[in-house]
Amino acid sequence: MNIFAAFEERIGEALATLTRAGHLPAGLDLGRVVVEPPRDPSHGDLATNAALVLAKEARTNPKALAELLAAELRRDPRVTEASVAGPGFLNLRLDPEVYAAVIRAALGQGAAFGRGAAKPGLVNVEYVSANPTGPMHVGHGRGAVFGDALASLLAAAGRAVVREYYINDAGAQVDVLARSAFLRYREALGEPVGEIPEGLYPGDYLRPVGQGLAAAHGRSLLDRPEAEWLPVVRAFAIAAMMDLIRDDLAALGIRHDVFFSERTLQGQGGQGGGREGGAVAALIESLRARDLVYVGRLPPPKGQLPEDWEDREQTLFRSTAFGDDIDRPLLKSDGSYTYFASDIAYHADKLARGATELIDVLGADHGGYVKRMQAAVRAVSEGRASLDVKLCQLVRLLRGGEPVKMSKRAGEFVTLREVIDEVGRDPVRFMMLYRKNDATLDFDLAKVVEQSKDNPVFYVQYAHARASSVFRQAREAFPDEDFSGAALAHADLSLLSDPGEVEIMRLVAQYPRVVESAASAHEPHRLAFYLHDLASALHSFWNKGKDLPQLRFVNQTDRKSTLSRLALVAALRGVIASGLGILGVTAPDEMR
Structure with a gap:
């Protein structure tokens, strides 16, 4: 309702x-x-x-x-x-009866309250898509949580959603991964490797990969030229890294429906979907047939020219025809495809699989990506589909206000898994969403586990636990009473007239609107803020009851008012559980 x-x-x-x-x-x-x-x-x-x-x-x-x-x-x-x-x-x-009707609807509909009716179309939400070159860091975690919560929010609002991960397994970075893993393979076989050469990945996480290669291939790769061992080691290392990434994501409660391999776009085989046989080449030819690809020269960048700037004829996509600032190259000087060319083909593949709306969740360093990809999606869909790019800003990891040092295991950063293991899934997920995605987030490992009103995740979970404790008190006071939602829906809600009770009713009534508007705006932080407001209303009324016994939720001498307030508490508890569920956070009945 x-x-x-x-x-x-x-x-x-x-x-x-x-x-x-x-x-x-x-x-x-x-x-x-x-x-x-x-x-x-x-x-x-x-x-x-x-x-x-x-x-x-x-x-x-x-x-x-x-x-x-x-x-x-x-x-x-x-x-x-x-x-x-x-x-x-x-x-x-x-009229107060409007809010009474909302409370009865919340009790009657249970988990379905606030959920939207099914809507046409398919939304593809791509998130995480971290390079398969090592464990995920905290910045990846923010995009992972944001994308996962957004997908759940859209589903709650009635949208059909596909959750997707793009595996960047065709670029130079996976060759660097392979060479780094080969070094650890040699190490596993007892060869001295000394310092990790500059340009390779130094983290200890590659030691198990080297040991796995040694177990699978023995010493057989040592005497083979790089051209022969590189593809073997690359495939092994990518698979190992994706297993590591999937494990990290599972620890955070993140799931994907599709893992899409970039290599399949270029007809190289791999994991996930994609059309074999050179989808990038086919896409470029289809754009060329529509006169959207041409050979020309780009104007030099404004300001000081980059060292790698080349004034040469290039194969260009007419992205300015679709709202971009400049036309974009599709081929590099060596004849290989640009990342942009692969990205166009990838988004075309999403559309071919039935998506009518695309959402990409990316790091803040991808700001230059937005206009060109929106232009590309308008072009390949001929205006029938849209792309929204959500940029997630940096996460500053602190402990007691001081920056956290780098991880020895990762070599260059603190891993996401280390943070999850230290503070738990719920604080990571809620706090990643308790700030708008395009604002820098300070994540303090000490603060997020505090049991205080200054810790938002504790404050909201404690509200659910408090509401549950009310029912434990009620069962002790009235052991013969039926406290099911169906029974409480018949309580006399006209008795709920205190301003604190009215405030809770108003907030419960806002839940369906919050779900719909947050989904429409692609802003899950709105739901996190709303849950904090709802928790605050409960805690305020609870404290009011300490001073005014007649306002306590359970009154042994007044069964009628108790049932009315329990109806209110049940509706609030259901909304908090529902909202936390969308955000991927648990709703505990007790706080330890």
């Missing part, structure tokens, strides 16, 4: 009535009309911008239009007050 969606529909009906009465022209665009909670709760329960966004098109004064709309909405029995504020905002105050 989404009261905000219901009143958007009701406002549409009211505007239609005003149109039939000749107060408004026909055909107004209602796409920008929203119904939301007012910034100041004292102004009412709902606020709408309808008059403000429609006045210009309707050629009328926004305040006058708001007054007409208010008069029409006052006819609705659910509305107790409709008032115009400022230049034309319309605030609505609702």
Whole structure:
């Protein structure tokens, strides 16, 4: 039950009535009309911008239009007050029965409350896609959690979702991986290797890979030229690294439906989907047939020229025709494909597999990627699909406010697995989402395990545990009572009149809107913020009951008010569990 969606529909009906009465022209665009909670709760329960966004098109004064709309909405029995504020905002105050109906719906629908109806189309969410050259670091973890939570959020809002990982297994970095692993292979066979040469990966994580190669091949690779052992070692090392990455992801509760190999795009075989036989070449030819590929020269970059700048004829994609700043090269000077060419073919493959909306979750250093890939998706889909690129900013890892030193195992960074093992999955996931993805995140290993109100993940989980403890108290006080959601839905909710109780009801009513709006905006942090607000409302009312016994959730001398409050607590507990579930965080019944 989404009261905000219901009143958007009701406002549409009211505007239609005003149109039939000749107060408004026909055909107004209602796409920008929203119904939301007012910034100041004292102004009412709902606020709408309808008059403000429609006045210009309707050629009328926004305040006058708001007054007409208010008069029409006052006819609705659910509305107790409709008032115009400022230049034309319309605030609505609702009958308490509206919120009682929401609580009954939350109790009746259980886990389905707040979930959206099925919607058409398929969303492909690509996230993590870390190079298979070593264990994941904390920055990868942020993108992993963000992408996974976003996929769950979209599914909760009614979207069909595919979760995808792109394996970068065709670039120079996997050859470096192979040479690094071969060094560890020699080491495993007892050969002295000395210092790891510059340019190779120094981490201890490659020692097991070397030992695995030694067990599988003995000394047979030692006397073979690099051209022969490189593909063998590369395939072995990539498989080992992907096993390591999958294990790290599983520790964080991250899952993917598809692991897509870049090598398949170039007809080289590999893991995952893809069309064999040179999908990149086929894609370039299809674009060429549409006159979207040409041979030309690019203007020099602004400012100081890079050392590798070449003024030469190149095979270029007309990305400026689709909103990019410059046309983009598809071939390098040695005739091999650019990363951009492979990326176009990869996104075309996603579309060929049925995706109608694409989301890429990338690190902040990929900002230059956004316009060119959005242009490419517009081109290959002929405008039928969209791409949203979500950039996740850096994570600063701290302990008690001090930067954490690098990991000996990884060689260059602290691994994600080390962080999970130290603080647990829940703090990592929640805190990665308790800040907008495009803002730098300070992750303090000491703070995220504190049991205090200053620790957001503890604060929200504690609210669920507190709500569960209320029911344990209630069963002791009233052992003969049925506390199921179906039974509590019949409680007298008109007794919930204290401002703290009303605040909880209002927040519970916002849950379906939060799920829908956060999914639509691709911003899971909105859900994390909302859960913190809901937890705060419960903790505040709990503390109020310490001073005012008549407001306690369980009152042995007043069964009727106890059942009313338990209905409220059950609805709140269900929403917290649902919201935490979307974020991939557990909802404990007790906190130890």
